[in-house]
Amino acid sequence: MSRHRVVLLPGDGIGPEVTEAARRVVEASGPAIDWVPMEIGIIAFEKYGDALPPHVVDEIRACGVALKGPTTTPIGKGHVSANVRLRKELLLYANVRPVKTVPGLETPYGHTDLVVVRENTESLYAGLENEVAPGVVTSIKVITETASRRIAHFAFEYALRWGRHRVTAVHKANIMKKADGLFLRCAQEESVAYQERVRFDDVLVDALTMKLVTNPSQFDVLLLENLYGDIVSDLAAGLIGGLGLAPGANYGPDCAVFEAIHGSAPDIAGKGIANPIAVILSAAMMCHHLGDTESYVRIRKSVRTITRSHPELLTPDLKGKGTTRSLADAIVKEVERRRREPVHD
Numbered sequence: 193m194s195r196h197r198v199v200l201l202p203g204d205g206i207g208p209e210v211t212e213a214a215r216r217v218v219e220a221s222g223p224a225i226d227w228v229p230m231e232i233g234i235i236a237f238e239k240y241g242d243a244l245p246p247h248v249v250d251e252i253r254a255c256g257v258a259l260k261g262p263t264t265t266p267i268g269k270g271h272v273s274a275n276v277r278l279r280k281e282l283l284l285y286a287n288v289r290p291v292k293t294v295p296g297l298e299t300p301y302g303h304t305d306l307v308v309v310r311e312n313t314e315s316l317y318a319g320l321e322n323e324v325a326p327g328v329v330t331s332i333k334v335i336t337e338t339a340s341r342r343i344a345h346f347a348f349e350y351a352l353r354w355g356r357h358r359v360t361a362v363h364k365a366n367i368m369k370k371a372d373g374l375f376l377r378c379a380q381e382e383s384v385a386y387q388e389r390v391r392f393d394d395v396l397v398d399a400l401t402m403k404l405v406t407n408p409s410q411f412d413v414l415l416l417e418n419l420y421g422d423i424v425s426d427l428a429a430g431l432i433g434g435l436g437l438a439p440g441a442n443y444g445p446d447c448a449v450f451e452a453i454h455g456s457a458p459d460i461a462g463k464g465i466a467n468p469i470a471v472i473l474s475a476a477m478m479c480h481h482l483g484d485t486e487s488y489v490r491i492r493k494s495v496r497t498i499t500r501s502h503p504e505l506l507t508p509d510l511k512g513k514g515t516t517r518s519l520a521d522a523i524v525k526e527v528e529r530r531r532r533e534p535v536h537d
């Protein structure tokens with residue numbers, strides 16, 4: 193079996209707790225991984241004066257893959273987000289966030305199985321803000337044809353690869369006629385090459401949020417620019433039971449960084465009750481990326497077994513009595529049991 197070097201970025205807040213859980217689950221499942229632990233975010237800022245030190249970026253480039261916990265970004269002041277910088281510096285232009293109903297967890301929204309494909313490098317995340325006069329601030333939304341075509345192409349290719357049937361571009365081109373108009377036009381033009389295989393339509397972002405909370409099952413792949421993608425993916429996670437369940441991955445031409453949608457959750461950090469499932473499912477996506485599809489299937493099935501059959505083991509966000517550690521223990525045990533059996537999905 194070939195060995196992989198993977199950079200492990202525990203982050204801060206609940207990050208170290210949940211990434212440790214994910215590391216244990218991956219190790220139980222089998223891929224041979226040499227982990228390279230490194231620091232980013234507040235911890236790196238305090239140590240090196242830089243929330244994303246160049247040696248970390250170099251190491252991820254060298255390994256090609258990282259598993260990442262969340263990092264805290266100061267609000268309204270302080271250092272630029274290490275997450276945003278990481279995505280830009282490694283050209284991780286595609287953020288993929290599958291949101292799927294978890295067996296055993298009742299929600300009022302019915303069955304959900306959609307994928308948020310978020311452009312990761314521009315929009316209002318360009319960080320171009322100016323105080324043009326006292327009390328007047330401008331924040332520039334950057335939308336380029338290159339990035340819009342690239343992410344639209346990615347969304348259609350993703351749909352084909354994963355047997356999805358429809359891509360819906362999300363925008364506000366009735367108001368931002370130029371910026372969102374360009375994003376929409378690129379998606380429309382890219383869709384032409386796929387029209388026999390993948391359906392294409394579009395929706396205004398405000399209408400989308402209403403439609404999602406009314407009937408999420410009507411959507412398949414959602415294609416969004418950066419800020420809308422960020423907001424809509426948190427909303428979508430809420431439809432299936434919360435941020436503790438929703439995984440994610442950032443892909444670029446040379447590297448991939450796997451991380452959950454959720455942040456560092458300072459309100460529960462250090463209490464041992466963070467839900468590790470989102471990062472565990474992100475780690476399953478990482479196994480798939482590394483070519484270990486058996487581990488991908490095994491980890492996902494193990495999580496489903498626990499949510500369906502052992503609600504008492506879940507963490508308090510899912511109304512269980514478990515802890516991060518005890519839930520991870522149960523998933524590790526289930527992964528080990530399944531490892532002794534052949535894999536079918």
Ligand code: NAD
Pocket residue numbers: 206210261262263264265266275435436451452453454455456457458459460465466467468470509
């Ligand atoms: P958050 O996602 O950290 O938390 C929102 C709510 O969801 C909180 O009540 C939290 O307790 C709960 N929650 C989140 N993850 C959970 C889990 N695994 N298990 C149980 N409950 C969970 O969002 P926030 O509070 O708005 O942001 C906190 C910090 O995280 C901010 O500094 C923000 O910048 C940062 N952040 C980082 C990332 C990242 O590193 N990729 C992403 C989002 C936010």
